[in-house]
Amino acid sequence: MNAVSIGPLVFDGARFAAVVGLLLFFVVVEIMARLQKGDAVRWAGFAVLAWIVAARMGFVAANWPVFAAHPLDALKLWQGGVLPAAGWAGGGAVLLVALLRKARRAALLLALGGAVAMAAHLAVTNALTRPPVTLPEEKLIALDGRGVQLAGRHRPVVLNLWATWCPPCRREMPMMTDLAAHTPGVEFVFANQGEDAGQVRAFLAAEKLSDQGMIRDPHGRLMGALGAVGLPSTLVFDAKGRLVAAHTGEISRAALTRMIGQASGDPR
Known part of the structure; x- marks a missing residue:
């Protein structure tokens, strides 16, 4: 990144x-x-x-x-x-x-x-321009314990690395889950870093947020694989799994919408 x-x-x-x-x-x-x-x-x-x-x-x-x-x-x-x-x-x-x-x-x-x-x-x-990055071949964990494969989705993907202890992550999450619910054809994946399912569910319940797309990365492997240096980190990949845009820190709805447009070929 x-x-x-x-x-x-x-x-x-x-x-x-x-x-x-x-x-x-x-x-x-x-x-x-x-x-x-x-x-x-x-x-x-x-x-x-x-x-x-x-x-x-x-x-x-x-x-x-x-x-x-x-x-x-x-x-x-x-x-x-x-x-x-x-x-x-x-x-x-x-x-x-x-x-x-x-x-x-x-x-x-x-x-x-x-x-x-x-x-x-x-x-x-x-x-700061890095070599081409692709969606990692990582198998992570859904909140119900199922294995989840990141790569091979064949559609644009918004990958958000976050944690419940991170204030900017908490602030941007309502906007991101709302955008996920209203952006057809784009898959949102919220990869929690290092926390257990109970902590994630408690946060979502307290904030009245959907658990759609929520997964766990218990050992924080994605941060190393993607070169992320802080949370939250938001990365947008195209349908071929190639990184198109990335942002570190709290992101606005407009900036994220613009990044999704780059990945989907829609100037929005």
């Missing part, structure tokens, strides 16, 4: 690349601003804020059918979901304003910092 673990902190690959790009942007602008007089740092703050707002608004607009049914989800920034192209457009708008206000020195530094940030983002993203 394209995730990074730094001590106790786990970053989704896309978020980690964005953080690296953002830090380098500020470093470049700060260094250059110290060499020259001007208010480039203030403009840099405006540019970053514009990037974040525009990128989020772009993502919400691109996935409006999902957000229309759950509008408050647009405020859940911790779940991820941005459209980088819209973000760069927002940052470019600040650059244009700087030019119109004749803050040419600040505009030059913003352009330089933006170029470095974009290059860093692409470099980190490429570095």
Whole structure:
């Protein structure tokens, strides 16, 4: 998976690349601003804020059918979901304003910092790209004790690695089980990591959630097989069992719907 673990902190690959790009942007602008007089740092703050707002608004607009049914989800920034192209457009708008206000020195530094940030983002993203991954040939355990084979399902599969002690796992589970019930042609598999059937059933009963697709991975083998570094981890495979998209951490309905669309060939 394209995730990074730094001590106790786990970053989704896309978020980690964005953080690296953002830090380098500020470093470049700060260094250059110290060499020259001007208010480039203030403009840099405006540019970053514009990037974040525009990128989020772009993502919400691109996935409006999902957000229309759950509008408050647009405020859940911790779940991820941005459209980088819209973000760069927002940052470019600040650059244009700087030019119109004749803050040419600040505009030059913003352009330089933006170029470095974009290059860093692409470099980190490429570095985190892993070899092709397929649905593991693992035999796991259903809640009733039956053996369950993961591979060979011949349809898109959403595989969620989770545990009842994991707060973001608990928060996203109602959304995921609801999406599973309303997404025909896609199989959802919820692989609990390291807990017994009683713990899983108790959580589902307390939250009034379906046990459809719930299985147990008592020894956490899937995390090693798939290179997962934290929970929750959500992986989407196409009908041939090939990994199409992955996300580490709490995921939004819109982001997961978009990943399913990639696996099924439906742009949604």
